[in-house]
Amino acid sequence: MAETRRADPASPRTANLASVLRALRAGPLSRTQLAARCGIAKSALPGLLADLAGRGLVRAAGVRAGNGRPSRLVELHGEDAYALALSIEADRLSAVVTDLGGRMVAERAEVVDVAALGLPRCMDELAHLARRVLPGTPVGVAVSVPGLVDSAAAVLRLAPALRWRDAEIAGLMAARLGLPAEAVAVDNDANLGALAEAVDGVGSELFYLSGGTAVGGGLVSGGTILRGARGFAGEVGHIAVDPSGERCSCGRTGCLQTKANLAAVLRAAAAPGDPLHDPALGVGGRVALLKQRVRLGDQRAATAVHELGVALGVALSTVVDVLDPDVVVLGGYFAELGDWLVEPIRVELAARPLGHARIVPSRLGLGAPLRGAAHLAAERLFANPTLVEEASV
Numbered sequence: 001m002a003e004t005r006r007a008d009p010a011s012p013r014t015a016n017l018a019s020v021l022r023a024l025r026a027g028p029l030s031r032t033q034l035a036a037r038c039g040i041a042k043s044a045l046p047g048l049l050a051d052l053a054g055r056g057l058v059r060a061a062g063v064r065a066g067n068g069r070p071s072r073l074v075e076l077h078g079e080d081a082y083a084l085a086l087s088i089e090a091d092r093l094s095a096v097v098t099d100l101g102g103r104m105v106a107e108r109a110e111v112v113d114v115a116a117l118g119l120p121r122c123m124d125e126l127a128h129l130a131r132r133v134l135p136g137t138p139v140g141v142a143v144s145v146p147g148l149v150d151s152a153a154a155v156l157r158l159a160p161a162l163r164w165r166d167a168e169i170a171g172l173m174a175a176r177l178g179l180p181a182e183a184v185a186v187d188n189d190a191n192l193g194a195l196a197e198a199v200d201g202v203g204s205e206l207f208y209l210s211g212g213t214a215v216g217g218g219l220v221s222g223g224t225i226l227r228g229a230r231g232f233a234g235e236v237g238h239i240a241v242d243p244s245g246e247r248c249s250c251g252r253t254g255c256l257q258t259k260a261n262l263a264a265v266l267r268a269a270a271a272p273g274d275p276l277h278d279p280a281l282g283v284g285g286r287v288a289l290l291k292q293r294v295r296l297g298d299q300r301a302a303t304a305v306h307e308l309g310v311a312l313g314v315a316l317s318t319v320v321d322v323l324d325p326d327v328v329v330l331g332g333y334f335a336e337l338g339d340w341l342v343e344p345i346r347v348e349l350a351a352r353p354l355g356h357a358r359i360v361p362s363r364l365g366l367g368a369p370l371r372g373a374a375h376l377a378a379e380r381l382f383a384n385p386t387l388v389e390e391a392s393v
Contacts, residue, residue, distance in 0.1 A: 014386055016038070016044070017051060017052060017385045017386065018382060018383055018384060018385060019038040019039075019040065020038055020040070020048050020058075021057060021058070021076070021382050021385050022382050023037045023038055024058060024074065025382070027075070028061040028062075028064075028073040028074065029074060030064065030071035030072065030073055030074075031046075031049075031071075032071065033071075034074065051390075053077075054390040055385060055388040055390050056077055056080055056081070056388065057076065057077055057078050057100065057385055058076060058077055058078075060073070060074060060075075061075035076101050077100070078099055078381075079099050079100070079101075080099075080136065081099060081100040081139050081378075081381060081388055082097050082098070082099065082134065082135065082137075082138045083097070083098050083100075083140055083374050083375075083377035083381075084096075084097055084130055084134060084138040084140070084374075084377055085097075085142055085371075085377055086126055086129075086130060086141065086142070086143045086144065086373065087145075087370050087373065088122065088126065088144065088162065089114070089146060089189075089212070089213075089283070090113075090114055090115065090161040090162060090213045091111060091114070091279065092110070092112065092114075092282065092283075093110055093112055093114070093122070093125055093126050094107070094129075094370055095107065095126070095129045095132070096373075096374055097133050097135070097138070098378065100381070102374065106133040106135070107133065108132055108133050110125070110129065112125060115162055115163045119164055119167055119172075120172075123172045126143075126173065127173060127177055130173075130177060138177075138377065139377070139380060139381040139387055140185070140377035140379065140381060141174075141177070141179065141183055141185070142185040142186070142187065142372075142374070142376040143170070143173060143184065143185070143186045143373065144187065144189045144192045144369040144370060144373045145162075145169065145186060145187075145189060146159055146162070146188070146214055147159030147160070147164070147188065147214075148188070148231075148232050149186055149187055149188045149191075150230070151185070151186065151187050151188075151227060151231050152231065154168070154169060154170030154171075154184060154185060154186040155167065155168050155170070156169050156186060160214065160249065161212075161213040161214055169184075170184040170185070171184075183380065187225075187376065188216060188234075189212075189216065189332075189369040190208055190209075190217050190234055191372070192218070192368070192369040192370075192372030192376065193208045193210050193329075193331045193332070193362070193364075193368035193369045193372055194206060194207070194208035194220045194225060194234075194329070195218070195220065195372035195375060195376065196368040196369070196372035197220070197364065197368060198220045199372070200363065200371075202327060202360065202363075203325075203327040204220065204221070204222055204223045205324075206219075206220050206325050206326060206327045206328070206329055207219050207220075207319055207320075207323060207325040207329070207357075208220070208234075208328075208362075209236065209316065209328060209330055209334060210331045210332040210334070210369075211261075211333045211334035211335075212261070212262060212283065212332045212333060213261060215237040215256055215257050215261055216234065216235060216236070216237060217235065217236040217319070218234045219323060219325070236256060236315055236319060237256055237257035237260075238250050238252065238255045238256070239256050239314075239315040239318055239319075240252065240253070240254050240255060240256075241254055241256050241259055241314040242254035242258075242311070245258055245259065246259075256311060256314075259308065260311055260312060260315075262283060262286070262287070265290075265304055265305070265308050266304075268303075268307065269298075269300055269301040269304035270293075270300065270301065275289060276289055276293075283366070284366060287333045287336045288336070290337070291336060294337075294340060302340070306344055308341065309340065309341040309342075309343070309344030309345050310344050312330075312334070312344075312345050312348075313345040313348025313349060316328055316348070316349060316359075317348055317349055317351075317352045320349060320352070320356070321352065326357065326358065327358040327359075327360060328345075328357045328358070328359050329360055329361075329362050330342070330345075330359065330361045331364075331365075331368050333366070334361070335361040335362040335364075336365060336366070338361025339361075341361075342359050342360075345359050346359055
């Protein structure tokens with residue numbers, strides 16, 4: 001049996017291995033292309049590729065014909081290198097496993113009342129869900145949560161929808177899965193949604209606006225999440241949009257949160273006791289019912305959605321003026337209502353001198369944060385390919 005080589009993650013060789021692996025994330029490349037993209041001498045590539053192949057992370061991908069000599073291609077392999085994405089929402093726990101290329105391996109979800117369950121039991125349930133989908137030990141884990149997250153410490157500082165404060169998510173989950181704490185990342189759902197949109201090719205300078213039990217935002221610049229000094233950048237729920245509106249939990253009046261969280265929109269769209277307020281339908285079911293009513297001409301529902309679009313437009317005019325994103329992506333339940341939200345948002349932005357950002361509904365819908373979490377979980381291996389052991393010989 002060969003001795004396992006796990007290199008120093010800060011060593012030049014590990015950096016070169018990581019550079020090659022990241023370059024292949026975009027698709028198969030020849031050795032000449034790899035050398036050029038990674039800034040590595042072509043003579044050094046055979047050893048690096050042999051190392052990565054020995055770890056089961058790359059493989060030959062055939063030959064590309066050209067005008068001159070045919071090029072032998074290399075591609076990601078990593079079908080046994082699993083990334084685990086976990087999501088905690090107010091009414092739902094989800095788990096997704098992807099391989100190194102981002103392909104879905106397994107997924108599972110269950111409807112629960114997270115606040116009623118409490119932190120320890122929720123962690124137990126989430127770990128049980130993870131074990132049911134995992135075919136092997138994951139190379140990394142990322143947990144998506146709604147609330148203020150100190151991503152550097154992997155701690156959820158505050159999540160009003162869950163009634164959690166200073167929850168050490170990474171340590172709790174790592175202990176339950178038998179992993180080192182550093183293998184588990186934790187981030188805000190809007191940040192992860194923004195990351196997923198950037199990876200999906202929507203743009204490298206984007207603002208992601210997330211709608212759910214709360215309203216949040218994530219900012220990506222140059223393909224990287226911008227977090228701010230304390231990791232709370234993008235929290236737009238408390239931008240004032242209606243000076244005569246409801247009092248917010250933060251103590252101020254007329255915050256976007258009071259107008260645009262899902263419960264508020266559903267209250268505006270239907271009377272108490274209406275099926276729109278049935279928690280058993282879950283977020284997806286209630287939003288689907290709301291969409292159906294708007295399509296069928298329900299005036300109360302249509303007015304509620306239009307007013308939501310106006311409120312989002314007022315808030316986004318401030319975001320666009322300050323951050324100047326190329327594109328604003330409507331995520332969460334906003335994406336599902338995109339057919340009716342985009343135009344009132346555009347009208348509000350057009351009234352401002354700097355309101356030139358494109359407004360697009362997310363193509364990933366409610367699943368964007370989980371997609372982003374899977375990408376973040378895989379990043380641990382892309383940063384240090386030696387985390388996967390070389391095959392025994």
